[in-house]
Amino acid sequence: MYETQYHRASSIQDAVKLRQAAGEGKYLSGGMTLIPTMKQRLAAPTDLVDVRQISEMKGITVSGRTVRIGAATTHFEVASSAELAAVCPAIAGLASHIGDPHVRHMGTIGGSIANNDPAADYPSAMLALDATIVTDRREIAAGDFFTGLFETALEDGELVTAVTFEAPAKAAYQKFANPASRYAMTGVFVARRDNGDVRVAVTGAGSNGVFRHKGMEAALSAQWSPDALAGVTVDPSDLLSDIHADASYRANLVKVMAKRAVAAA
């Protein structure tokens, strides 16, 4: 790791100010990707602005079916929130399978979505739940937020402070874990609203990161059952190939995980 300055921000305003004052600064919200990257000397921020202790960014509130999760809320807190589990068990279940216990106690939802690792779990949930990403300066629809591999709509210095979404009528997440990293080799989040709208979001598989599968959404809107997906094809040409799985296998996994998610929802 190269030398870096650590700052602990006390408020959103303080964090943004510290980040602006820094040379090549980075927000630190758990650091489960950033710190290993720095240890490998693959990232060299001059300053780290730790936002995990900012109280206004922590915690989960559920009002009716409206859910707000502070960006500095850990995966463990999401996984173990009874309030959240009552309205959206799918996202709690997703959080309970991120990394290992150490990661779940350090990593945060804001850190995960701002990093937008193409194999991370949360981006699929945000997209399928049609979540809103709240930042220090605006609100961004999830559909506009995730723009590519490790790319988001965040501007320089913009800080994710919370995510909000309406709890769906039904939802589930099914992950096929990479045998080495246990990140999603393919993960599918399905969500169905009270009005019958269905969203299917896929992580770990897309060559441009998380994406919605419109064909499966149409099929499931017409008929909410695993069998409805039988005739849907998943085009491997937009999917990742790497040493662990090629695109054709990932295409199969997208469909299988989607079927299993619908069955589990």
Next chain:
Amino acid sequence: MGVEGIGARVARKEDKRLLTGKGRYTDDMSVPGMKYAIFVRSPYAHAKIRSIDATAAKAMPGVIGVLDGKQLLADGIGNLICGWMIHSKDGSPMKMGAWRPLAHETVRYVGDAVAIVVADSVAEAKDAAEAVVVDYQELPVVTDATKALEQGQPQLHPEAPNNLIFDWQIGDPAATDKAIASAAHVTEITIHNNRLSPNPMEPRATLGIYDGGDEHYTCYTTSQNPHVARLVMSAFYNVAPENKLRVIAPDVGGGFGSKIYIYPEEIVCLWASKRTGVPVKWTSDRTEAFLTDAHGRDHLSKVKMAFDANNRIIGLKVDTVANLGAYMSLFSSAVPTYLYATLLSGQYDIPAIHANVRTVYTNTAPVDAYRGAGRPEATYLLERTMETAARELGVSPAELRRINFIRSFPHQTPVIMNYDAGDYDASLDAAMKAADWNGFAARKAEAAGRGMKRGIGMSCYIEACGIAPSAAVGSLGAGVGLWESAEVRVNAVGTIEVLTGSHSHGQGHETTFAQLVADRFGVPIDSVNIVHGDTDKVQMGMGTYGSRSGAVGMSAVVKALDKVEAKAKKIAAHLMEADESDIVIENGELKVAGTDKTVPWFQMALAAYTAHNLPPGMEPGLKEGAFYDPANFTFPAGCYICEVEVDPETGVTKIIQFVAADDFGNIINPMIVEGQVHGGLAQGIGQALLENVHYDPENGQLLTASYMDYAMPRADDLPSFKVSTSNTPCPNNPLGIKGCGEAGAIGSPPALINAITDAIGNNRLTMPATPQKVWAAAHAAN
């Protein structure tokens, strides 16, 4: 057996230290003035070094020195060597290219060391290492061994045209070809044995200390055989004469073979300590370990197995290409030859065998012994071939094996080995019973009802360990003898130190070796200390690998105990005015049999050292040493059965049960043996399902350089193992033991792959059987 004697489940003495963080590993060592080393490594798999400019690096904060290969050469430090000479079938010696501890002309794999930076801190050394400017001229790359043999491929070493190191054979080609020509059935199969990274929990580390006053060197290192390290560094690398070099391998956190070898780093750190005048410590990080620890396996073999009309094997022909990487590591030549092809008879009476092995240089890390070392390659090849043959012949896998089992001992195979004892039916019967083999069909039908494909597979392995008779291995090209030494020192108060040339890096020697003493003298094992891993304490030893510590290392202890016992009885007889032949040793006392006369052990020991009243002419003291050279290899064998369910939608394999029935001969500590089997099974299952070293064939970059991409087995990948042992004592060593350290890793991969291929009905499957491969094979026609 006493509560702490031979055969007792004694809890490991060393665990309190190791599990409470009190272990002392090489990286824990700290000496005054110590500085830290970082190696500048090649980012290219193949390149000429045009120049190295360390001017900027030397000016960096905290930097003590930056040294390169030209300086190393100028100081007369020698090349790394391969310690086992193999001759090709045309009689020519193996073609060994130069391996410089620091490359100064050519780098041949990603991670090849080119310079060392010594600085006040690791961070400063890393900063300076980045400032060392190496001007490389990239060269074309080859990573695949079969491809490397083709015309027009990049050439790694001028000494080895077409990258061929040797073209060796064993057995009788004419008799084998004749058997195949006359066969009623020939099973043909291509077998790929995947490349593995050893992944000990503790990465390699070394601390080199040069004392200018005595012109003496001390080397702390993560070694399985510190005496061999000292020998090689003295005799071949010209670091220092043996009497001026002390090598200490303290607590070592796993080796699996990868810490047998002498690597560039310990040589360079010792030399750098003299050059810079400060003690120099280097600790590998995990990515360096993936890049530079010697890998294991990487074979491609074509197999023909010939059967007569009664399903008896009449011939076996094997053609193997083995990838040895960019340089020949210390025992790399022995692994795909004498540790591999000599086991190709398996548990079977095969009249004619011929194996041809070509070893090849490629732009990859060196490949050497890894848990099992040659025997897993032989076992995987044979047992997949047997399973395939059984399916082709329409015979049950168990029946085909039984038809061909060796049942009379000693048995001379056509490939050197002379099996001394075994009962292969016993292991097969035990495993089939434990696995409820006969109930499988019902379980398969039940699984099919759930949409799952269930399969069962077996593997009947044999291995050769307790290596090895020195004269025999010498005649086959080994540069060392493979005996072991021990010394038993009885202190004046009766406590005992056992010094051994074996080295414990997870095996539990501090417990099992002490059990031998407790068994012999009836003293508590807490009064026995096992001393190992320091060339200043133990005179000489050959170290621990090849499951040799029990069969060879303990046998040396037994010989030394015999001498101690004899002298102790003489002293006791003298003290009790009895005949020494009447003395028996029980429960820590020396007694005159049939009387109530007794001398406590400690009193006898004290008498030995006060020397006030010893038999006439007897030297004072009680300390005896012994060297033990084994008469033969030992031959552990067993039967493993694996049952799996494959999810046809995803290709995920779930291991439902795994049964291991082993014959290890006599057992010193069943709990430790079970632990060894569990660990071996985990590594074998890791090889079969998960692990694979993956190089980019275009540029030789290592794509599996961290745990993000290299899949290690974890607890939830493994079932709860059912293990049992049977016992045909080894007739060739005093304890009748065979060795258990590698069996799990040797016998398990074929059982697992045979189970998966049975489940999916397609035999075309390579390791690791990843979900993608299994899914594709399950949906392809056989």
